[in-house]
Amino acid sequence: EAGVAQSPRYKIIEKRQSVAFWCNPISGHATLYWYQQILGQGPKLLIQFQNNGVVDDSQLPKDRFSAERLKGVDSTLKIQPAKLEDSAVYLCASSWEATGELFFGEGSRLTVL
Amino acid sequence: ILNVEQSPQSLHVQEGDSTNFTCSFPSSNFYALHWYRWETAKSPEALFVMTLNGDEKKKGRISATLNTKEGYSYLYIKGSQPEDSATYLCAFRILSYNTDKLIFGTGTRLQVFP
Numbered sequence: 001e002a003g004v005a006q007s008p009r010y011k012i013i014e015k016r017q018s019v020a021f022w023c024n025p026i027s028g029h030a031t032l033y034w035y036q037q038i039l040g041q042g043p044k045l046l047i048q049f050q051n052n053g054v055v056d057d058s059q060l061p062k063d064r065f066s067a068e069r070l071k072g073v074d075s076t077l078k079i080q081p082a083k084l085e086d087s088a089v090y091l092c093a094s095s096w097e098a099t100g101e102l103f104f105g106e107g108s109r110l111t112v113l
Numbered sequence: 114i115l116n117v118e119q120s121p122q123s124l125h126v127q128e129g130d131s132t133n134f135t136c137s138f139p140s141s142n143f144y145a146l147h148w149y150r151w152e153t154a155k156s157p158e159a160l161f162v163m164t165l166n167g168d169e170k171k172k173g174r175i176s177a178t179l180n181t182k183e184g185y186s187y188l189y190i191k192g193s194q195p196e197d198s199a200t201y202l203c204a205f206r207i208l209s210y211n212t213d214k215l216i217f218g219t220g221t222r223l224q225v226f227p
Contacts, residue, residue: 003156035217042117042202042217043157056214091157099206099213101147104156 002026006092006105014113018080021108025073025094031055032069033102034077035091043091049075050098082112115139117205119218126193127226133189134221136203140184145206147215148177148188152199160188160201193225 005024013019025032030051035043046065048056051072060067064083069075079086089109093102118137126132138146145164151157161170166181174191190197200222204215 040219042204042219044217045214048214056212058212093157099145099208099215101159101162102149102157102215104149104158106154106156 004092004094004103004105006090006108008108009106010109010111012111012113013082015084016081018078019082019110020079021077021090021092021110023075023077023092023105025075025092026103029094029096029103030072031095031098031100032075033093033095034067034075035093037089037091037107038085038087046077046090048098055098079110082110084112086110087112115205115207115216117203117216117218119201119203119221121221122219123222123224125224125226128194130193130225131189131191132193132223133187134201134223136186136188136218138184138186138203138205140182142207142209143181143184143205144208146179146181146186147204147206148186149202149204150199151202151220157202188221190223193223195225195227198223198225 032049034046037043046060047067049069052069067077089107091107093104148160149157163179168179176189179186200220202220204217
């Protein structure tokens with residue numbers, strides 16, 4: 001069974017530039033999550049999708065972050081414009097049921113200079 | 114604000130040592146507690162999902178216990194090996210009328226020296 005795929009693995013940009021991350025969850029998983037993990041902190045939920053509907057985006061900084069999940073499968077997370085404090089690992093995860101065992105991708109490490 | 118705390122922050126042990134670390138979480142409105150292992154440059158992977166007070170789960174040399182009344186879970190590694198070196202994350206599931214999500218702790222970083 002293929003795991004959760006994410007790209008790119010690494011990205012370095014300057015502040016005020018934009019960046020997009022892509023995630024392909026495990027086939028059949030209805031729930032998809034984007035987490036932000038800043039060095040020294042635990043992963044923080046940015047947004048949770050159930051199929052292509054948003055379940056929770058309460059901690060998504062909506063002035064600069066956006067996310068979509070097309071046709072209930074792949075998802076993209078965009079940051080525009082990036083700030084220095086957005087430097088983090090962005091983890092995508094999926095699960096069979098909402099907040100059941102999570103299956104994570106390898107993460108996308110973003111450095112904002 | 115709900116807090117999930119893990120201790121210690123980091124741990125260095127020799128190969129063969131047994132070790133344990135703690136996850137503390139709110140004792141009210143408990144629903145589930147997850148443990149994940151995150152090796153460098155790899156995906157975090159689930160170790161255990163625990164739901165019942167007094168639960169004990171085991172996977173090879175790793176085991177976990179759960180006390181929902183006092184709000185803590187212990188993770189034990191027996192006879193640590195270098196391949197156990199990773200960050201161990203716990204996550205508390207919050208379930209209410211308007212939210213259902215995991216709150217992660219900051220993790221315990223384990224290094225096992227040969």
